[in-house]
Amino acid sequence: MSAQNLDRIRFVTHHFQDLQGLRYGVPLGLVALSGGVTAFFAGWPPALLLLQTVLVLGAFLLTFRSRSYYRRTFGQVERRTLAGQPISALSVYSPAGPAPWLATVQMLKPAARQVVNTVVPAFVLFPVLWMISPSVVMLADGNNLQTRWLLRDAVVLMVATDKFMAMDLLSLRTAFVQMTYVFCGALFVGVWLWRERRGSQSYYLLLGALLLGLSALGASLGFLMPVQGLAQTVTLFLPALAHFWAALLLCGSALILAGLLDHLQLVRVLGRTATEAS
């Protein structure tokens, strides 16, 4: 029994529930895909309603069925309840004792704490990048844009000179789309940190970096668009940066992919037979 095997046993036992991808990640991704499909089609055609119902019902069914599947196939594990770390460790940074919000963060469960530690800085950094980036105005007048998805409606990525004074609903929507990537990307990175930064979980880091990269690309368009040769490449990403349906489809796909990879990891480790292990 090598140290590597023992470490794998410890990790899989500790994260047994979290690695049940068919129970959490995949259903959540299906719901996000359903939202993306709804946002894409306007007017709610009957076929869309059917598709959406199938996706949402499939997600619920998968959650319940997979719970029973995991219990029957791999058994049951009760998670160990860990007491929170003493908050006195933080008091070195403040002679008056830990700051109230830090104390709150310390009381959170380890998983939630890692997610907060990544989501909060991401939500702080994104508006800063957005503010320092030069303004870009893109109107779907058919002359400036080659991407046909953008012609569906007038896409204004950032408006005019003063972003905060001149922001209209369309630019707010664009910011919201990019914030969706910030949230999902930071969530993925947070999950990777919480799962001990393991190489076997690096797909969370990769997917998180890709989603955060998309948000960073959207926020720094003002720097990139004037660069010769880059504008054409960046234009390819504009639908993903401007449309909420694209953000939901991409985040949903990332959740499904991560969920499937979690499931595969669980099957690979726990699917061994006695003869293989001996």
Add this chain to the structure above:
Amino acid sequence: MSGTPFEQLANLDRLVHDPARLAILTALSACERADFLFLLRITGLSKGNLSSHLSKLEEAGMVEIEKRFVEKKTQTLVRLSDQGRGAVESYWKEMEELRESATRWRPQNAALVPATG
């Protein structure tokens, strides 16, 4: 713990040091409790082997075994006792000390080694 690495190695808790039991205890130390099926899957042991190792650990007071009926089937839940948790922790501490002393150790009676060449 003092002495040569060999003495330290000889003094290790054999109940914990056995590979199969170490795998069981490692899994149990990472959770509150686990059922028999999960332990079977994670360790890769056969049912008979796992049962035998669990009995030994239970006799030594390292694990607590609880049987209950779920959907007309018997479910066996295994939990690491406080004594077992302490034994696993001290085992890893001893292993760490052993690793350190093995790194430092040099043969004292090198003269006994016949010269070659």
